[in-house]
Amino acid sequence: DAGITQSPRHKVTETGTPVTLRCHQTENHRYMYWYRQDPGHGLRLIHYSYGVKDTDKGEVSDGYSVSRSKTEDFLLTLESATSSQTSVYFCASRPGQSNEKLFFGSGTQLSVL
Amino acid sequence: GDSVTQMEGPVTLSEEAFLTINCTYTATGYPSLFWYVQYPGEGLQLLLKATKADDKGSNKGFEATYRKETTSFHLEKGSVQVSDSAVYFCALIDSNYQLIWGAGTKLIIKP
Numbered sequence: 001d002a003g004i005t006q007s008p009r010h011k012v013t014e015t016g017t018p019v020t021l022r023c024h025q026t027e028n029h030r031y032m033y034w035y036r037q038d039p040g041h042g043l044r045l046i047h048y049s050y051g052v053k054d055t056d057k058g059e060v061s062d063g064y065s066v067s068r069s070k071t072e073d074f075l076l077t078l079e080s081a082t083s084s085q086t087s088v089y090f091c092a093s094r095p096g097q098s099n100e101k102l103f104f105g106s107g108t109q110l111s112v113l
Numbered sequence: 114g115d116s117v118t119q120m121e122g123p124v125t126l127s128e129e130a131f132l133t134i135n136c137t138y139t140a141t142g143y144p145s146l147f148w149y150v151q152y153p154g155e156g157l158q159l160l161l162k163a164t165k166a167d168d169k170g171s172n173k174g175f176e177a178t179y180r181k182e183t184t185s186f187h188l189e190k191g192s193v194q195v196s197d198s199a200v201y202f203c204a205l206i207d208s209n210y211q212l213i214w215g216a217g218t219k220l221i222i223k224p
Contacts, residue, residue: 004156042202042214043157090156097210100145104156 003027006091006105013112019078021108023091031094032074033102034058034066036087043090049074050097081112115140115207119215122200126193127223134188134218136177136203144205146170146179146186151200151217160188160201198222 003026013019023032031050035043035058045058047066055066063085065077074093078085091105120135138146145164149157161170166181175190186203203215 037217040216042216043212044214045211048211092156100147100162100206100210101159102149102157102212104158106154106156 004091004093004103004105006089006108008108009106010109011111013081013110015082015112016080019081019110019112021076021078021089021091021110023074023076023093023105025072025074025091025093025103027093027095027103028071029093029095029103030071031097032068033092034064034074034076035090035092036060036085037090037107038087046076046089078110078112081110083112086110086112115144115205115213117203117205117213117215119201119203119218121216121218123219123221125221125223128195129192130222132188132190132193132197132220134201134203134220136186136188136215138184138186138203138205140184140205140213141208143181144207146177147204147206147212148175148177148186148188149202149204151202153199157202193220193222195222195224 007022033048034046044060049055049068089108092102116139147162148160150160151157161172163170163179169178177188200217202217
């Protein structure tokens with residue numbers, strides 16, 4: 001399977017602090033995604049990227065920003081963390097838009113106190 | 114917009130029991146349908162898929178049939194094992210090539 005690593009795996013932070021989550025893939029996939037997973041909501045798309053420096057918003061983008069300066073790296077930033085952003089965050093990638101299979105990282109558990 | 118509805122969990126079964134996890138969808142056209150599985154502490158991985166009506170996806174003893182008439186894609190397995198304990202997600206791919214996810218169903222298999 002595709003090599004997708006997320007860091008950190010766990011993070012505890014305080015309300016109001018900025019947080020950056022990292023996703024690194026070694027498969028040269030063009031498309032990358034950030035999701036959050038919350039009980040009862042399944043996966044909700046935060047932002048996605050369709051190429052270097054090309055990003056777009058998902059359904060729950062407020063309070064989040066992303067950057068993709070290299071094909072292999074996709075960063076998610078919580079500009080000022082809030083308790084409602086406590087969640088498990090997953091990064092995913094796929095080679096192209098018509099490639100339907102997504103490859104997922106192992107997730108980051110973020111707790112905002 | 115497109116949506117996916119799954120049965121709520123958790124679903125608790127004994128080993129070797131028959132499994133059904135219901136999934137229905139609302140969509141424009143006939144999207145490809147998927148089941149993903151998430152084992153504890155891991156990311157999601159594709160379990161099976163079907164791309165058109167009456168297609169049957171299968172993998173690891175699991176099956177699901179794309180039913181256009183009932184807009185359903187129920188996941189089934191004839192004899193579950195403890196190792197099948199996981200969260201199962203039904204999903205479709207919409208006309209913008211984005212995945213639309215169900216809420217997930219947690220499956221617990223007791224020995």
